Amino acid sequence: MRAQLADVRAHLGEIRVLERRAHVVRQTRDIEIVLDKYEQGFLAVVELQGRRGSHQSGLAGLLEEKARPSARPSNAPARAGCGSICWSW
Numbered sequence: 001m002r003a004q005l006a007d008v009r010a011h012l013g014e015i016r017v018l019e020r021r022a023h024v025v026r027q028t029r030d031i032e033i034v035l036d037k038y039e040q041g042f043l044a045v046v047e048l049q050g051r052r053g054s055h056q057s058g059l060a061g062l063l064e065e066k067a068r069p070s071a072r073p074s075n076a077p078a079r080a081g082c083g084s085i086c087w088s089w
Contacts, residue, residue: 001039001042002039005035005038005039008031008035009032009035012028012031012032013028015028016028
């Protein structure tokens with residue numbers, strides 16, 4: 001995520017170099033402020049999740065399981081309405 005935000009910030013900087021209209025420059029700075037707040041909030045949630053429990057629990061655990069090739073046993077049917085991320089044991 002940090003790499004993507006760095007790319008956005010770099011592009012915003014390029015826009016400021018090319019664009020002379022004050023309101024556009026102001027908008028790029030406003031966007032950077034929002035990006036900073038988003039990044040801070042996201043990293044705080046990640047830290048909290050790390051302090052509160054295992055990365056293998058909850059949604060993160062399900063997504064990690066889903067990413068493994070042998071995540072769902074071949075004899076375990078998927079639950080209706082749950083898609084391929086869930087299965088019943």
